[in-house]
Amino acid sequence: MTREGAVNAVILALLAAVALAGAAGDRPFLVTLAAKVAILGLAGVGLNIALGFGGLVSFGHAAFFGLGGYVAGILASHAQNYEPVAEWPITIAGTQEMLIIWPAALAACALAAAVIGALSLRTSGIFFIMITLAFAQMLYYFAISWPAYGGEDGLPIYLRNAFPGLDTMDGLQFFALCLAALVLGVGLSWRLRDSRFGLALEAARQNPERVAAVGIRVFRVRLAAFVISAAITGLAGALYADLNRFVSPAMLSWQTSGELIVLVILGGVGRLWGPVAGAGLFVFLEHVLGGVSEYWQALLGLMLLGVVLFARGGLLGLLAGARRHG
Amino acid sequence: MAETVLELAGLSKSFGALRATDGVSLTLRRGEIHALIGPNGAGKSTLIRQITGEIAPDSGTIRFMGRDLTGLDMPARARAGLARSFQVSSVASEFTALQNVVLAVLGASGRVFGFLAPAMADLRLVGPARAHLGRVGLSGREAVRAADLSHGERRRLELAMALALRPKAFLLDEPMAGMGPEGAREMTALLAGLKREAPILLVEHDMDAVFALADRISVLVYGRIIATGTVAEIRADPAVREAYLGEEA
Numbered sequence: 001m002t003r004e005g006a007v008n009a010v011i012l013a014l015l016a017a018v019a020l021a022g023a024a025g026d027r028p029f030l031v032t033l034a035a036k037v038a039i040l041g042l043a044g045v046g047l048n049i050a051l052g053f054g055g056l057v058s059f060g061h062a063a064f065f066g067l068g069g070y071v072a073g074i075l076a077s078h079a080q081n082y083e084p085v086a087e088w089p090i091t092i093a094g095t096q097e098m099l100i101i102w103p104a105a106l107a108a109c110a111l112a113a114a115v116i117g118a119l120s121l122r123t124s125g126i127f128f129i130m131i132t133l134a135f136a137q138m139l140y141y142f143a144i145s146w147p148a149y150g151g152e153d154g155l156p157i158y159l160r161n162a163f164p165g166l167d168t169m170d171g172l173q174f175f176a177l178c179l180a181a182l183v184l185g186v187g188l189s190w191r192l193r194d195s196r197f198g199l200a201l202e203a204a205r206q207n208p209e210r211v212a213a214v215g216i217r218v219f220r221v222r223l224a225a226f227v228i229s230a231a232i233t234g235l236a237g238a239l240y241a242d243l244n245r246f247v248s249p250a251m252l253s254w255q256t257s258g259e260l261i262v263l264v265i266l267g268g269v270g271r272l273w274g275p276v277a278g279a280g281l282f283v284f285l286e287h288v289l290g291g292v293s294e295y296w297q298a299l300l301g302l303m304l305l306g307v308v309l310f311a312r313g314g315l316l317g318l319l320a321g322a323r324r325h326g
Numbered sequence: 327m328a329e330t331v332l333e334l335a336g337l338s339k340s341f342g343a344l345r346a347t348d349g350v351s352l353t354l355r356r357g358e359i360h361a362l363i364g365p366n367g368a369g370k371s372t373l374i375r376q377i378t379g380e381i382a383p384d385s386g387t388i389r390f391m392g393r394d395l396t397g398l399d400m401p402a403r404a405r406a407g408l409a410r411s412f413q414v415s416s417v418a419s420e421f422t423a424l425q426n427v428v429l430a431v432l433g434a435s436g437r438v439f440g441f442l443a444p445a446m447a448d449l450r451l452v453g454p455a456r457a458h459l460g461r462v463g464l465s466g467r468e469a470v471r472a473a474d475l476s477h478g479e480r481r482r483l484e485l486a487m488a489l490a491l492r493p494k495a496f497l498l499d500e501p502m503a504g505m506g507p508e509g510a511r512e513m514t515a516l517l518a519g520l521k522r523e524a525p526i527l528l529v530e531h532d533m534d535a536v537f538a539l540a541d542r543i544s545v546l547v548y549g550r551i552i553a554t555g556t557v558a559e560i561r562a563d564p565a566v567r568e569a570y571l572g573e574e575a
Contacts, residue, residue: 196440214433215404
């Protein structure tokens with residue numbers, strides 16, 4: 001096993017251990033934290049495809065995180081109230097089945113990303129950052145001002161959505177579900193990175209002009225990456241809504257976009273397990289330092305500065321060394 | 327006369343008041359190396375960039391393999407068989423030499439959207455890539471990051487990437503730039519063999535290389551072609567001697 005492989009295994013084992021210890025020691029709070037790490041990690045894994053592999057600094061991934069959350073929340077609320085989501089042209093009933101909610105969240109986010117990406121990927125650099133931010137803010141204000149689904153107050157989900165054969169209200173079982181989704185997400189991003197598409201995407205990050213000169217349309221490759229990235233982050237959003245049994249516009253806010261970028265950078269940009277390490281560190285700091293001082297984010301800022309200045313590879317770079325290609 | 331592969335007719339491009347390309351017409355025929363020479367700022371790179379589709383000419387036409395290239399973007403022209411190397415080495419520097427050539431093979435294959443199978447385990451990509459690296463003498467350097475290659479090796483890597491496009495014409499923008507005499511000699515030998523595969527439009531400052539390689543030479547001064555001919559004709563042309571070759575001739 002390579003050193004990076006060993007580090008990845010430790011991260012995974014640590015996460016599972018925290019959840020198991022929490023369940024055994026009757027401290028459900030720990031189980032919830034572990035699930036939160038898995039979900040934020042999955043959201044980061046999604047963002048990492050655009051940001052890490054493609055070099056596309058999306059400052060609007062909260063749009064997809066929140067959209068996934070609202071898909072779960074809206075479908076569940078209709079099911080709870082026995083009201084169809086739509087009656088025309090076809091009747092769409094609400095549902096509390098994750099196996100229906102997840103594809104719906106994936107599809108909604110992919111569609112949204114296709115539209116947002118098609119417009120914003122025509123720009124680059126600071127303009128791309130600003131346009132993705134603008135789209136996310138549009139969704140944020142829309143969610144706040146649309147009273148049907150709670151507006152500013154958010155939308156509660158009374159019972160977690162259901163997964164066949166599991167009791168999702170049981171913290172450990174829900175954690176296992178999140179962990180499985182995370183592992184699948186990381187597995188997918190690993191295959192993507194090493195595929196033909198991943199090679200073109202990573203080359204386009206380094207030298208888009210060269211990629212065009214060998215006959216590859218950079219825009220299409222980036223758009224596909226943006227869509228896949230958004231869909232994975234959206235799935236994480238749907239899980240996050242279930243974790244909290246609550247969706248609110250905060251999931252769509254620019255702070256959420258920023259936090260997703262922060263955890264990817266903390267963990268190691270472009271590293272498969274980087275976002276998971278980053279999410280672990282982020283949640284750990286939030287709860288340990290957050291308990292000590294409400295100004296914990298100042299320290300987080302300091303750490304981020306340290307990573308950007310001295311340890312570009314993030315946590316994984318420190319633990320597993322520089323990334324190797326080929 | 328050999329078949330014309332690339333034909334520029336009346337090409338013009340201005341940047342503000344500067345006429346960077348001024349009614350340029352030239353042809354590239356099968357089997358030849360056509361060198362484009364001229365002093366700095368004569369508009370050589372601007373001309374190349376119009377052929378590759380990076381910038382659009384104000385007027386004039388570019389025909390390639392009998393087909394009008396107007397309206398085709400850079401990737402489409404590359405796929406049609408126009409391979410170019412850049413004046414300043416342009417590779418994916420974090421990638422290994424082999425990955426860079428695999429990228430070019432991938433571009434030529436037109437099948438970029440494979441999402442699950444590992445590209446570097448795909449012999450349809452890696453096999454040809456290895457062969458192209460071998461042709462430019464970089465077989466032993468496959469696993470070296472492009473950033474860690476020497477300048478001359480990077481230039482040869484670019485050539486391998488151009489070969490991978492299985493081109494119908496090469497556009498080489500100063501392939502010898504920055505090379506020592508030894509490197510320039512190797513590159514000269516490489517290019518002499520290359521022209522049998524596809525004709526080369528060669529922009530080059532190294533006059534030894536140009537006179538050794540070129541079948542025809544066009545001289546570009548202030549965006550205009552002032553002479554086209556064989557090496558002997560160009561050497562003897564008084565206008566060229568005055569405008570450009572000066573002491574060198």
